[in-house]
Amino acid sequence: MDDLKYGVRDKRGDWKPNGRIEGAPLWNWPPRLPKILAWLPGYIWPWNAFHMATALLYWFYVVPSVETMKTISWGWALWLYAVNAAAILVFYGIFELRYYVKRAQATRFKYNHKFPADAPSDVFWFQSQNLDNFLRSFFITIPLWTVVEVIFLWCFANGRVPWVGWQDHPVYLAALVLIAPAIHEVHFFFIHRLIHWGPLYRWIHSVHHNSINPSPWSSLSMHPVEGFLYHAVAFWHLIIPSNPIVALFQLHVAGFGAVNGHLGFDKLEVTEDTAVNSHAYTHYLHHKYFEVNYGGDGLIPLDRWFGTWHDGTREGEAMMDARFQKKKERMNARA
Template sequence: MDDLQFGTRNKRGDWAPNAHLEVAPFWLRPFSILRVLRWVPEYLFPWNAFHMATALLYWFYVVPDVEVMKTLSWGWALWLYVVNAAAIFVMYGSVELFWYVRRKQGTRFKYNAKFPSEQPSDVFWFKSQNIDNFLRSFFISIPLWTLVEVLFLHAFAAGYVPWLSWSDNPWYLAALVLLAPAIHEVHFFAIHRLIHTPLLYKWVHSVHHNSVNPSPWSSLSMHPVEGFLYHAVAFWHLIIPSNPIIAMFQLHIAGFGAVNGHIGFDKLEVTEGTAIDSHAYAHYLHHKYFEVNYGGDGLIPLDKWFGYWHDGSKEGDAMMQARFEKKKARMNAKAART
C-alpha cells in the first residue's frame, strides 16, 4: 500500500495521517444518525470483538471451576499467569516479530521512522528498550494483571458480590458489554491523569514514558503502581452488578488492548491491499507530547472537555502550545513569589 495516499512524511521520515482524530460521532454536532451507524461496525470490529472472543475462550477453556475458585490458592493463580503470559507473548510477539524484527512493511504508516532497536539508551535496563519493556511486562505487569483476575474471580465464586445470570438479565448485561470500553476510557483517563501529577510522574509513570517511541513490548512496560491501577479497571464489576465474563472482557480490553496505542503503525498491512487500523494515533501523540490525550480515542471525550485533546492537526499543536505557555507562566509566577 502507498501510505502517502493516506498521510504525509516529514524530513525525518516520520509519518502522520491526513485525517484528524475525532471523538465518537454521537458527541459531534450537528448530530447525524447516519454517521453514528457508519461508526458502529468500527466500534465493534475488530478490536472489541476480539477482546470478547478472548474473554469467552478464557471462561470456557481456561478459568477453573467455580468450586476451585472459592478458595484462593497458588495452583490456579499460577495457571492463569502462565496462560496470560503465553497469550501476550503470542499476540504482542507476533506484531513485534513481523513489523519490528522482520519489518515486513518497512516504515510505511509508521509514526516514528526509527525502530527502538536503533536507539540504545541508559534509561533502559541493559540499554535496550525491547529487553527492558519485555522484562517489565512479564515480571511486573502480567503478574499484576493476574492478581486482579484472581481477586475478582474469587469474589464472584465466593459470593462476595452479586453474580447476575444471562438468562435473568440479558438486556442489562448486553448493555454493560457495550459500555465496557467506555468504562475503560473513564478509568484510564482518571488514573492516567493522576500519575501525571509531578510526584507520581517522577516515581511511577516515567517508567512507561521512557519509551518515547513505543513498540508492542512497551504496552505493558509499567511501574508496579501503574500496572496494578491500570488492570484494576476490572474491579468496577465488583461495585456495579455484573457477571464474571464481562469482568473478564473488561480486563482483556486493558490487557490485550494495551497494544493498540503502542503498535507504532497507523495500519498493519495484512495483504498487499488489506490493512487493519490500529487506532494508535491518539496515544502515540501522548507519548510524543506527554501532556495530551490522557484517555482513549474519544469514545468518552474527557480530554476534549478538560482541554487536553490533540487531534493531530496544526490547530491541535497551537492549542497545546498555548496551554504549555500558560503553564510555564504560572510556574514562573509561583517561582517568583517563592
C-alpha cells in the same frame, strides 16, 4: 501500499496521517443517527470483538471451576498467570515479529521512522528498550493483571458480589459489554491524569514514558503501582452488578487492548492492498508530547472537556503550544 496517499512524511522520515482524529459521534449535536450507525461496526470490529472472543475462551477453557475458585491457591493462580503470559507472548509477539523484527512493512505508516532496537539508551535495563519493556511486562505487569483476575473471580465464586446471569438479564449484560470500553476509557483517563502529577510521574509513570517511541512490548511496561491501577478497571464489576465473563472482557480490553496505542504504525498491512487501522495515533501523540490525550480515542471525550485533546492537526498543535505557554508563564510567576 503507498502510505503517502494517506499521510505525509517529514524530512526526518516520520509519518503522520492526513485529517484529524475524530472522536465517537455520540457526542455530536444535533445527534446524527446515520453517522452513529456507520461508526458502530468499527467500534465492535475487530478489536472489541477480539477481546470478547478471548474472554469467552478464557471462561470456557481456562478459568477453573467455581468450586476451585472459592479458595485462593497457588495452583490456579499460577495457571492463570501462565495463560496470560503465553497469550500476550503470542498476541503481542505477532506484531513485534512482523513489524519490528522482520520489518515486513519497513517504515510505511510508521509515526517515528526509527526502530527501538536501533537506539540503545541508559534509561532502559541493559540499554535496550525491547528487553526492558519485555521483562517489565512479563515479570511485573502481567503478574499484577493476574492478581486482579484472581481477586474478582474469587469474589464472584464466593458470592461476595452479585452474579447477574445471562439467561435472566441478557439485555442488561449485553449493554454492559457495550459500555465496558467506555468504563475503561474513564478509568484510564483519571488514573493516567493522576500519575502525571509531578511527584507521581517521577516515581511511577516515568517508567512507561521512557518509551518515547513505543513498540508492542511497551504496552505493559509499567511501574508496579501503575500496572495494578491500570488493570484494576475490572474491579468496577465488583461495584456494578455484573457477570464474571463481562469482568473478564473488561480486563482483556485493558490487557490485550493496551497494544493498540503502542503499535507505532497507523495501518497494519495484511496484504498489498488491505490494511487494518491500528487506532494508535491518539496515544502515540501522548508518548510524543506527554501532556495531551490522557484518555483514549474520544469514546468519552474527557480530553476535550479538560482541554488536553490533540487531534493530530496543526490547530491541535497550536492549542497544545498555547496551553504549554500559559503553564510556563504560571510557573515563572510563582518563581
